[in-house]
Amino acid sequence: MLLTIFTFLVILTILVLIHELGHYLTARKFGIKIEEFGFGFPPRIWSKKKGETIYSINALPIGGFVKLYGEDEAGGGKIKPLAISHKPSADLDRAFFARPKYQRAIVVVAGVVMNFLLAVVIATYLLTFEGIPTPGQDIRVTEIVANTPAQISGLKKDDLIREINGTKITDSETLVSETRKNLGQEITIVVQREGSLKIINVTPRKEFPKDQGPMGIAISQNIEVAKYPFPKSLFYGFKQAGEDSARVVFAFKDMMVTLITKLTLPEGVAGPIGMAQLTGEFVQVGPNAVLALVYMLSLSLAVLNILPIPALDGGRLLFIMIEAVTGRKVSPKFEAYAHMIGIFLLLSFLAFISYKDILRIISGESILP
Incomplete structure (x- = not known):
């Protein structure tokens, strides 16, 4: 603690x-x-004036402040x-x-x-x-619920979903979005199975149990460890920080x-x-x-x-x-x-x-x- x-x-x-x-x-x-640059927050326990600025240490050790x-x-x-x-x-x-x-x-x-x-x-x-674990672009079917559109259409466990209606699927968010905007309508899914591509037509359900989803599948996204030599890593550091800022x-x-x-x-x-x-x-x-x-x-x-x-x-x-x-x-x-x-x-x-x-x-x- x-x-x-x-x-x-x-x-x-x-x-x-x-x-x-x-x-x-x-x-x-x-x-x-600059009137003061303080470490922590008041009450002040120590200070020293250097030039025109007071540098202080304060009782509450949580951050600091600048007084202009x-x-x-x-x-x-x-x-x-x-x-x-x-x-x-x-x-x-x-x-x-x-x-x-x-x-x-x-x-x-x-x-x-x-x-x-x-x-x-x-x-x-x-x-x-060290390398940073980052989501890869493989969306894998990990489970298929019985008597659901996924099973009826012929989707199988370990299929890699590559496209839905021509849209490339490289993350789970895109898969969910493309599926849910076509509820009740037949969609064309391109999957990779045992090294070859197959086309499967599925009709996502408009109504479905809370624990299943429109097609009745569970998916996972592969994780890759990204690692680059410097200064290439600096470029990707900016890229990673920018993308994560957008996510925030x-x-x-x-x-x-x-x-x-x-x-x-x-x-x-x-x-x-x-x-x-x-x-x-x-x-x-x-x-x-x-x-x-x-x-x-x-x-x-x-x-x-x-x-x-x-x-x-x-x-x-x-x-x-x-x-x-x-x-x-x-x-x-x-x-x-x-x-x-x-x-x-x-x-x-x-x-x-x-x-x-x-x-x-x-x-x-x-x-x-």
Whole structure:
């Protein structure tokens, strides 16, 4: 238990610090004044001022933060109060809100970019030295239920499904999609059997038992270990991270649709408590499994933060884009309220997920399928 908690805190801290480092480095590059770079969250237990920046260690060892001068005045509404307080004009020029829109946008998205690059580095390492298990393109029939369209049509166990109605089948999602959009209609399936191709016509059922599916088959997808020499592995590291980022986006979309329409969460969705549980399960598998977990968490953090939701980096970017399109700064009061509402919604969502996590742990269920 202690090892699980410690490992999870270390992973979380690395992910957040990498994210904040992106904000820090780009802010420095553009000459924005950085008031504090903190490890952990307050209360502060140690600090040292170097130049104009305070570097601090705080009591709660979960991540970190960067405090930019003028960040809270992003809408520009505090320029006069700052001037009245006799801040040097050089400091005003170096305030976050006073910088050009493109600089503010780059600083805002830099954390997301850093999380994505961390995922690329991990993927590149695994592809170079360890190999990454990836789904192959063989969709194999592993079971056929008696008295179903699959059995009646002549499908057999160990058939490799290559095409449905001319569409190449290289993953289970495509097979399910092509089948379900032709319920009640005859489809033409090309299968590979004992080295030769055969054409089989099947009519998927419109109504079927929950545990069977339209055709009455069970399938599996082969797993291949992808491994490449460097720098080829770097290219495939970017490719893998990009594809997995897209999967995270679609998974988030499906989660929100399920939450809104059914007031529940899909299986496998987890918050911080669930992530801690998952960390413990991955620790038992080995270091490469933990690296793979860090990879997916880093991508998830990047995708979550770039969403156009107030209080997140994507929300701040949205307000900058609105300013760029309209030529007017968003009212600082409106932006502040929007971020407050965003924080409330995110915390409420987090509480709901955590409640589900606790119920799963109490019932002794694993988060893994």
